[in-house]
Amino acid sequence: MTGKGDILFSYSSSDEVILQHLGMQLKQMRLNRNLTQGELSRLSGISRSAISDLENKGSGSMNSFVRILRALEKLEILNHFISEAPVSPIQIAKLKGKTRKRASGVSKRKSDREESEW
DSSP: OOOTTOOOOOTTSOHHHHHHHHHHHHHHHHHHTTOOHHHHHHHHTOOHHHHHHHHHHOOOOHHHHHHHHHHTTOGGGGHHHHOOOOOOHHHHHHHTTOOOOSOOOOOOOHHHHSOOOO
């Protein structure tokens, strides 16, 4: 485990390594709640083998991941993914009065508007 502020992943980390670490974190959360994979399976509605694959191989679906987090009462960790980047006051000033009110639609090319002589 790393301390607060330490970065566990970097762009040089392979996807496989990242997914394996996420699986290990899920397993640790399950163990901290003193749940077996079978009990978590019943709570989440996901098969025990799917939970095992997530924990040990880092393979599974986003749906399974969210369902497990919900069953473990850890959905709040997803809030870190949803936070919006702050907009600078300069960007706000530049955008003021330039917000779009409607879509312009698809413009037709000149060749599409001209009828064929065929």
